[in-house]
Amino acid sequence: xxxxxxxxxxxxxxxxxxxxxxxxxxxxxxxxxxxxxxxxxxxxxxxxxxxxxxxxxxxxxxxxxxxxxxxxxxxxxxxxxxxxxxxxxxxxxxxxxxxxxxxxxxxxxxxxxxxxxxxxxxxxxxxxxxxxxxxxxxxxxxxxxxxxxxxxxxxxxxxxxxxxxxxxxxxxxxxxxxxxxxxxxxx
Amino acid sequence: xxxxxxxxxxxxxxxxxxxxxxxxxxxxxxxxxxxxxxxxxxxxxxxxxxxxxxxxxxxxxxxxxxxxxxxxxxxxxxxxxxxxxxxxxxxxxxxxxxxxxxxxxxxxxxxxxxxxxxxxxxxxxxxxxxxxxxxxxxxxxxxxxxxxxxxxxxxxxxxxxxxxxxxxxxxxxxxxxxxxxxxxxxxxxxxxxxxxxxxxxxxxxxxxxxxxxxxxxxxxxxxxxxxxxxxxxxxxxxxxxxxxxxxxxxxxxxxxxxxxxxxxxxxxxxxxxxxxxxxxxxxxxxxxxxxxxxxxxxxxxxxxxxxxxxxx
Numbered sequence: 001x002x003x004x005x006x007x008x009x010x011x012x013x014x015x016x017x018x019x020x021x022x023x024x025x026x027x028x029x030x031x032x033x034x035x036x037x038x039x040x041x042x043x044x045x046x047x048x049x050x051x052x053x054x055x056x057x058x059x060x061x062x063x064x065x066x067x068x069x070x071x072x073x074x075x076x077x078x079x080x081x082x083x084x085x086x087x088x089x090x091x092x093x094x095x096x097x098x099x100x101x102x103x104x105x106x107x108x109x110x111x112x113x114x115x116x117x118x119x120x121x122x123x124x125x126x127x128x129x130x131x132x133x134x135x136x137x138x139x140x141x142x143x144x145x146x147x148x149x150x151x152x153x154x155x156x157x158x159x160x161x162x163x164x165x166x167x168x169x170x171x172x173x174x175x176x177x178x179x180x181x182x183x184x185x186x187x
Numbered sequence: 188x189x190x191x192x193x194x195x196x197x198x199x200x201x202x203x204x205x206x207x208x209x210x211x212x213x214x215x216x217x218x219x220x221x222x223x224x225x226x227x228x229x230x231x232x233x234x235x236x237x238x239x240x241x242x243x244x245x246x247x248x249x250x251x252x253x254x255x256x257x258x259x260x261x262x263x264x265x266x267x268x269x270x271x272x273x274x275x276x277x278x279x280x281x282x283x284x285x286x287x288x289x290x291x292x293x294x295x296x297x298x299x300x301x302x303x304x305x306x307x308x309x310x311x312x313x314x315x316x317x318x319x320x321x322x323x324x325x326x327x328x329x330x331x332x333x334x335x336x337x338x339x340x341x342x343x344x345x346x347x348x349x350x351x352x353x354x355x356x357x358x359x360x361x362x363x364x365x366x367x368x369x370x371x372x373x374x375x376x377x378x379x380x381x382x383x384x385x386x387x388x389x390x391x392x393x394x395x396x397x398x399x400x401x402x403x404x405x406x407x408x409x410x411x412x413x414x415x416x417x418x419x420x421x422x423x424x425x426x427x428x429x430x431x432x433x434x435x436x437x438x439x440x441x442x443x444x445x446x447x448x449x450x451x452x453x454x455x456x457x458x459x460x461x462x463x464x465x466x467x468x469x470x471x472x473x474x475x476x477x478x479x480x481x482x483x484x485x486x487x488x489x490x491x492x493x494x495x496x497x498x499x
Binding site for chain 2: 005026027028029030031032033034035036038053055056057
C-alpha cells in the first residue's frame with residue numbers, strides 16, 4: 001500500500017476496481033494540522049480525470065499492472081488476437097480496447113500489452129511500423145510549392161498523408177506516435 | 188532579462204538580503220534583542236502533526252525555536268527575536284521545504300491582538316521598503332482584514348467549529364472551502380482558533396471554546412502563526428499529555444517533554460507575553476510574487492537530494 005508521501009507523478013493506483021495514473025499532486029498542510037495530498041488522477045481505461053484529496057494516514061492501493069511482450073496474430077469479426085512471446089499464451093482484445101492502435105496492427109507485429117489484473121488495457125506500439133499503400137491517386141498533382149502530399153489508404157485501413165511520389169503497393173514507414181509518414185520502406 | 192541558474196533567479200539573493208536587513212532594522216528600532224537558540228535539541232515539541240528529523244544521540248533538529256525562546260523570556264528578557272532554520276520531516280511541496288527559515292519573536296505584556304497589530308506593521312514596513320527593490324508599489328494595504336474562524340466557517344462551510352468540533356472535517360473544509368473562498372484578499376488574519384487547536388496558546392477568558400491564536404495569510408498562503416502564550420503549567424502539562432497520547436495513537440514515536448520549560452511555568456517565571464513564528468521563505472514568495480517555495484530557496488530540498496550533476 002502507498003502512503004500519501006509516496007504519491008508521485010505517474011504513480012499507478014487502483015480505485016474502485018479501476019487503474020489510475022497520478023497526473024498531478026500537491027502537498028497541503030495547514031498550520032498545526034494534518035497533511036493532505038490533493039491529487040489528480042486519470043483512469044487508464046476510460047481516460048476520465050478524477051480529483052481526490054487524501055489525508056495523511058490514508059492508504060492507496062497499488063494497481064497491479066504488468067507489461068508483456070506480445071505479437072499480433074490476426075483479426076476476425078472485430079476481435080484482435082495476440083500471442084505472448086514468452087509464454088505463447090493467446091489473448092483477445094475487442095475493437096474499442098485496441099482503439100487507435102488498430103491502424104498499425106499488421107500480422108506478426110511485435111508490441112507490448114499492458115495488463116491490469118491480467119486483463120489487457122493498453123497496447124504500446126513500436127515507434128515505427130511499415131504499412132502497405134492500397135489506395136492513392138497516381139500522379140496526383142499536389143501543392144508542390146509547400147511540399148504538401150496526398151491522402152493514401154493503407155492495408156490496415158489507416159489514412160496517412162504521403163508525398164506525391166508514393167504509389168499504390170509501395171511500403172512506407174509511419175511514426176505511430178504522430179501517424180505521420182517517415183520514408184519509403186526499403187523492401 | 189534577469190539572470191538565472193537552474194531556473195533560480197539571482198535577484199532573489201538580493202531580495203532575501205534586503206528582507207533580512209529590514210526585519211533586523213524593524214526589531215532593532217523597537218528595542219528588541221536578537222537571540223540564538225539551538226538547532227540540535229532534545230525535545231522537538233509534542234505536536235501530533237509535526238515530526239522532527241532525528242539527529243545523533245537521541246537529539247533532533249529543531250522543529251521550532253519556541254520552547255527555548257520562552258525559556259529565555261522566563262529568564263528575564265522582555266523583547267526577543269530570532270532568525271533561524273527549522274526542520275520538519277516529510278514536509279516538501281509547493282509551499283513546504285523540510286528545512287526552512289523562520290522569524291520568531293516574543294514580547295512580554297502583549298496579547299494576540301497587540302501582536303496582530305505589530306505583525307501588520309512589520310509586513311507593511313517591509314512591503315513598502317521592498318517595493319523599491321521590486322520596482323512595485325506596496326500591495327498589502329492597511330488595515331488587514333480580520334476574520335474569526337467561526338465566522339468564516341459559518342459563512343462558507345455552514346458549521347461552527349468551536350461548537351461542533353470535528354478535526355478531520357475542520358482541516359478538509361479549511362483547505363477545500365475556506366482558504367479558496369478568501370484567496371483573493373491580499374492580506375488577512377484568521378483568529379480565535381478552536382480550543383483543540385490551541386497548542387501553546389491561551390484560551391479566551393470570556394469564551395474558552397476558542398484560543399487567542401491567529402494566522403496571517405498573504406495572497407492566500409498562510410505566512411505566520413501567533414498567540415497569547417499559555418503560562419499555566421497545569422494546563423500546559425495536560426495539553427502535552429493529550430498530544431503525546433495522540434502521537435502514540437497515531438503510531439508515531441513519542442517525544443520527551445521539555446522539563447525545563449514546564450518547570451519555568453511551574454515556578455511562575457513566564458510572564459504574560461505573546462509570540463509568533465513567520466515563514467521567511469513564504470513571506471519572500473508573497474513579496475516577490477512567486478508561486479513555489481523552491482523559487483526563493485537557492486538549494487531547495489529536492490535539489491539537495493538530486494544526484495544529477497548540474498551547475499552551482
